[in-house]
Structures are given as structure tokens and as C-alpha cells.
Amino acid sequence: MTLKHVFLAALATLAAVTLTAAGPGSGTITGKITYDGTPAKQKPIDMSKEPSCASQHPTPITTETVVTGPGNTLENVVVYISAGAPDEAAPSAPVNFDQKGCQYVPHMLAFQTNQELKISNDDQTSHNIHPLAKINQEWNKSQPPGTPPIIAKYDKAEMIHVKCNIHPWMSGTFAVLKNSHYSVSDKDGNFKLPNLPPGKYTITAWHEPDQEMTQDVEISGSETKTVSFVFKLKPY
Amino acid sequence: MRKINISKLFVVIAILLATPLLGSAQDESHIGKVTGNEGRGRQFYFRYCWGCHGFRGNGDGENAPYLNILPRNFVAASFKCRSTPTGTLPTDEDLFNSIRRGFVNTNMPSWITLTDQNRADLIAFIKSFSPRWKTEKAGTPINVPAETPLTVQSIQHGQQLFQKLECWKCHGQEGRGDGPSASTLTDSNDQPIRPYNFAAGSRFKCGTTNHDLYKIFxxxxxxxxxxxxxxxxxxxxxxxxxxxxxxxxxxxxxPELALWLTTKEGAAIVSAQRVSGTPTGSGVNQ
Structure with a gap:
């Protein structure tokens, strides 16, 4: 019993030390996401059944399951700290998820557990927002044009595929994460995780539908470490 | 004499062994005054249900590959027919009604041969498949206000809503389940699924009354x-x-159809929807 108490006290002290040390640090992890192999060919989207959306796209658009840039860079990869950083309370600012031209903007949306998610419909047509959650509870709501935004929250970390059943080409991802240290790679494949206190971290890079890579990085003081991920892509 | 004593002893031992099982560790269900017991439900499940719903309740029973609407996966704990808002667990009564009613257009029959107590026991057991029942409470049933009077205006307003909310995108302009998006629909397991065809019958997936229809959408x-x-x-x-x-x-x-048919507009719409002639096209009026 006493041994257990001592152990618990030690644990509490450790936790307190970690918490006090977890203020905004000055370490930074940056890097580039690239790919190897052949990315799946993106298919053109036929929106002729939804003229109000089709007219918003003078040049035909394609699916976005793999978005690449010059120099084999890969967009829409969510990079986050999966181990080494404490869980954080959600920021008060909501994140926005828009339906515009029968597409999701952004295609990949990262946010924190219990953070407010604001879903808006900018189109002249009804959408149904159907996030196919497996760990969190799945729901499915209709949002006709001109109706107020849908406010939602997720309390467990999960990568959730989002779709609209009325417009089967609409596809997106909610990356629900436990802390604020995350980044989504831009069109040049770049990502940046600033304000890291010293420590050992496990960095995870995730690409839809379920490709994941991890690397361990140690930050000591105000340094900038460069980490790169190379995803192996298959055409099918 | 000796034989009787031994059998009595067995009974006593059996009761002693069973007592801890019937205690706190087991789940219960509550439907009105009926309290369901997980242990008894387990016996019914492995007699009537597991052939389709599977040994672990995840819908992969021996018969599942032959069914074109797959059996419910109780581990995922996502249920179609609820009185509770989307994204919440159903009440025990919702599940009870589903077992009693069965599901139209699927292989799930109506289990009217079971008693209320049997069905309550089954629900207590079904809830043991997902940890969600331990961590979450069932949702609060939505408020269904008293039905408004049936008038032609109310039908016409409903007709406008059907257009405005774009129900026809899946269900089709005549409600036959043949809208422009119908052929692309899949359920959450990526299985093809068809929208409800109103013209084909009278029963809905989750009941037969106006009240049930209200709750569905x-x-x-x-x-x-x-x-x-x-x-x-x-x-x-x-x-x-x-x-x-x-x-x-x-x-x-x-009553809604009868009233609709008394109007010129309604009669024209309904007669256009009704197929005249035989399926082979011989022109005989039905």
C-alpha cells in the first residue's frame, strides 16, 4: 500500500513537472512530404446533375484523393505529434468546414478534440453531411441552402471520412487530434510544427485513406529540426 | 431417498453458482414494466439471432453473405430506427420495437412469436456487444407534437417541402426511390443501398403510422x-x-390519399403515377 502511495506521489510530481515544462517552447519541426511510385490518377467529376455547382467550375475539376505538386510533393497530409506531448484543452475559436461548388473546403480539416466545428453550406443545393465516424458516434444531417451552420464536436481522436450521399463525389476528412501541434501539408508539401518545448516526440504523418508513417524527433532548446516523409503511392 | 437428496443438492449448488452471474455484472434492459436479463437473452440470441448477426454480434453470421441488406452490427452500435436524435444511442424501447416489428424489405422478420419478456432479455444481451452502452446514455427521445389537422393546404405545403428539401434527389419525384442520386448510394459499410420506394407498399422501415414516419426523417x-x-x-x-x-x-x-384524390391537382398526379395496363403492355386497365 505504502509503495503504491509513493509511486502515485512520484507520478503526480512527474506530471506536475511535465505540465509546468509544457509552456510554449521555441523548438520547431519543419519538413516536406514527398512521394515515391505512381499516384492514383484522379478522375474528372461529372457535376451535370447539379447545374448550380457545375456552373461554379469553368474548368472541370477532379477528385482529390491524391493531390501532388511539382517535384513529387504531396498535399493534404496531416502531420501531428502522436506521442511526447500532453493532451490539450480545445481552443475557443471554432474551425470552419465549407461546402462550396459541391466540394469540401478544406478537403482535409485538422482540429482538436472538443473543439467547435462549424459546417456551412454556401451552395444553392441541399447537402447532407455524413461523417463516417467509427470511434466517435456517427451522425448524418441535412443542410439545405440558407440554413444556419451546423455546430458539432468530437470528444475522441479519430480520422473521420466525411461524405455527402446526395453528391457522391464529395469526400473529405476530419482529423480530430489530441493536441495543438499539427499541420497539414500545403501544395508544396511543406509542413511546420512551431512552439515545441524540449522533449522527445513521435511525429506521425497521415494520408487518406489510411496511410501512416512515424518518426522520432528530439528537441533540445530553440532549434529547428527538419524531418521528411516519403509516402509510397500505388496507382490502384 | 438417497437419490432425491442428491438432486436437491445439485439444485442448491446450481443456484449458488448462478447467483453471482445474476448479480451486478450483468446488463439489464427496461421496457415499461418489463426488465430484461442479459443471461437469459444470451440463450435466446444463440438460438434465434446468431445465424445472421454472428457469434460476436458484428453481423457476420453464417447466413450474412446471402443477405443483400447485411445484418446489423451490434458492435458498431449504430441503429436505424430510433426515437432519439441522430448520433445518439436508441432507447431500449426502440430496440424492442425493432425486434417486434422486423424490417420491411430485409431478411429481419417480425419476432412476434417471442414474448415481451424474451425480447427484453434479448435487448439486455445485445447491449453487451458494444462498450458504447457502458460509456454513453441513450439519447433523449425527440418531441413529437400532436398531429396537425389533415387539409389540402397541408398536403400542398408538404409537396413544396419535398421539392425544397430535395427529397426527390434520392427518392425520386414520384417517391419511387429512383432519384438522380439513388444509384450511387452506399451505407456506412460501403454496401449499396436503395432509397425507400413509397409507391411499392404501405410499411416503412421503422413502422407503419404517421408518427413513425415523422420520426424517420x-x-x-x-x-x-x-x-x-x-x-x-x-x-x-x-x-x-x-x-x-x-x-x-x-x-x-x-385518409391523406383519399383527400388528395378529391382535388383536381391530386387526382391528376396520382392517376399519372398509377401504371395502367399490364406489365407486358397489353393495354388492359387494372
Whole structure:
């Protein structure tokens, strides 16, 4: 019993030390996401059944399951700290998820557990927002044009595929994460995780539908470490 | 004498062994005054249900590959027919009604041969498959206000809502389940799924009454493409939509259809929907 108490006290002290040390640090992890192999060919989207959306796209658009840039860079990869950083309370600012031209903007949306998610419909047509959650509870709501935004929250970390059943080409991802240290790679494949206190971290890079890579990085003081991920892509 | 004593001893031992099992560790279900017991439900499950719903309750029973609407996966704990809002667990009573009613257009029969107690026991057991029942409470049933009077205006307003909310995108302009998006629909397991065809029958997936129909579109059918309209339809408008949807059931004699047929507009629409002649096209009026 006493041994257990001592152990618990030690644990509490450790936790307190970690918490006090977890203020905004000055370490930074940056890097580039690239790919190897052949990315799946993106298919053109036929929106002729939804003229109000089709007219918003003078040049035909394609699916976005793999978005690449010059120099084999890969967009829409969510990079986050999966181990080494404490869980954080959600920021008060909501994140926005828009339906515009029968597409999701952004295609990949990262946010924190219990953070407010604001879903808006900018189109002249009804959408149904159907996030196919497996760990969190799945729901499915209709949002006709001109109706107020849908406010939602997720309390467990999960990568959730989002779709609209009325417009089967609409596809997106909610990356629900436990802390604020995350980044989504831009069109040049770049990502940046600033304000890291010293420590050992496990960095995870995730690409839809379920490709994941991890690397361990140690930050000591105000340094900038460069980490790169190379995803192996298959055409099918 | 000696024989009787031994059998009595066995009974005593059996009761002693069973007592801890019947205690706190087991789940219960509550439907009205009936309390269901997990242990008894387990016996019924492995007699009647596991052939389709599977040994672990995940819907992969021996018969599952032969069914084209797959058996419910109790581990995922996502249920179509609820009185509770989308994204919440159903009440015990919702599950009880599903077992009693069965599911139209699927292989799930109506289990009217079981007693209320049997069904309550089954629900207590079914809830043991998902940890969700331990960590979450069932949702609060949505408020269904008293039905508004049936009038031609209410049917016409329902008809406008059907257009405005774009129900026809999946269900089709005549409610036959043949809208422009119908052929692309999949459920949450990526299985093809068809929207409800109002013209084909009178029963809905989650019941037969106007009250059931109200709940279907206000709660959504979780796990399917059918969303919840609770945030976008006012309660009185919802009854208008119910009245209109009934007129799409052209093979079901409802008060709504009868009233609709008395109007010139309604009669024209319904007669255009009714197929005249035989399926082979010989021109004989039905």
C-alpha cells in the first residue's frame, strides 16, 4: 500500500513537472512530404446533375484523393505529434468546414478534440453531411441552402471520412487530434510544427485513406529540426 | 431417498453458482414494466439471432453473405430506427420495437412469436456487444407534437417541402426511390443501398403510422444515407411533409390519399403515377 502511495506521489510530481515544462517552447519541426511510385490518377467529376455547382467550375475539376505538386510533393497530409506531448484543452475559436461548388473546403480539416466545428453550406443545393465516424458516434444531417451552420464536436481522436450521399463525389476528412501541434501539408508539401518545448516526440504523418508513417524527433532548446516523409503511392 | 437428496443438492449448488452471474455484472434492459436479463437473452440470441448477426454480434453470421441488406452490427452500435436524435444511442424501447416489428424489405422478420419478456432479455444481451452502452446514455427521445389537422393546404405545403428539401434527389419525384442520386448510394459499410420506394407498399422501415414516419426523417436512419432533418424542418411543417408522403403511397388507402384524390391537382398526379395496363403492355386497365 505504502509503495503504491509513493509511486502515485512520484507520478503526480512527474506530471506536475511535465505540465509546468509544457509552456510554449521555441523548438520547431519543419519538413516536406514527398512521394515515391505512381499516384492514383484522379478522375474528372461529372457535376451535370447539379447545374448550380457545375456552373461554379469553368474548368472541370477532379477528385482529390491524391493531390501532388511539382517535384513529387504531396498535399493534404496531416502531420501531428502522436506521442511526447500532453493532451490539450480545445481552443475557443471554432474551425470552419465549407461546402462550396459541391466540394469540401478544406478537403482535409485538422482540429482538436472538443473543439467547435462549424459546417456551412454556401451552395444553392441541399447537402447532407455524413461523417463516417467509427470511434466517435456517427451522425448524418441535412443542410439545405440558407440554413444556419451546423455546430458539432468530437470528444475522441479519430480520422473521420466525411461524405455527402446526395453528391457522391464529395469526400473529405476530419482529423480530430489530441493536441495543438499539427499541420497539414500545403501544395508544396511543406509542413511546420512551431512552439515545441524540449522533449522527445513521435511525429506521425497521415494520408487518406489510411496511410501512416512515424518518426522520432528530439528537441533540445530553440532549434529547428527538419524531418521528411516519403509516402509510397500505388496507382490502384 | 438417497437419490432425491442428491438432486436437491445439485439444485442448491446450481443456484449458488448462478447467483453471482445474476448479480451486478450483468446488463439489464427496461421496457415499461418489463426488465430484461442479459443471461437469459444470451440463450435466446444463440438460438434465434446468431445465424445472421454472428457469434460476436458484428453481423457476420453464417447466413450474412446471402443477405443483400447485411445484418446489423451490434458492435458498431449504430441503429436505424430510433426515437432519439441522430448520433445518439436508441432507447431500449426502440430496440424492442425493432425486434417486434422486423424490417420491411430485409431478411429481419417480425419476432412476434417471442414474448415481451424474451425480447427484453434479448435487448439486455445485445447491449453487451458494444462498450458504447457502458460509456454513453441513450439519447433523449425527440418531441413529437400532436398531429396537425389533415387539409389540402397541408398536403400542398408538404409537396413544396419535398421539392425544397430535395427529397426527390434520392427518392425520386414520384417517391419511387429512383432519384438522380439513388444509384450511387452506399451505407456506412460501403454496401449499396436503395432509397425507400413509397409507391411499392404501405410499411416503412421503422413502422407503419404517421408518427413513425415523422420520426424517420426527424431522427434520420443512422448508418444509411438518410439524414436527420430535425434542424431544418419546423414541427408543424414536418406534419405537412408526412401528409404529402402518404399520398405517394398510391397502393395504400390512407385518409391523406383519399383527400388528395378529391382535388383536381391530386387526382391528376396520382392517376399519372398509377401504371395502367399490364406489365407486358397489353393495354388492359387494372
Amino acid at each position: 426527424m431522427t434520420g436512419l443512422d448508418g444509411t444515407p438518410m439524414p436527420s432533418f430535425a434542424d431544418v424542418i419546423k414541427p408543424e411543417e414536418a406534419w405537412d411533409l408526412v401528409h404529402y408522403l402518404r399520398t405517394l403511397q398510391i397502393r395504400h388507402n390512407s
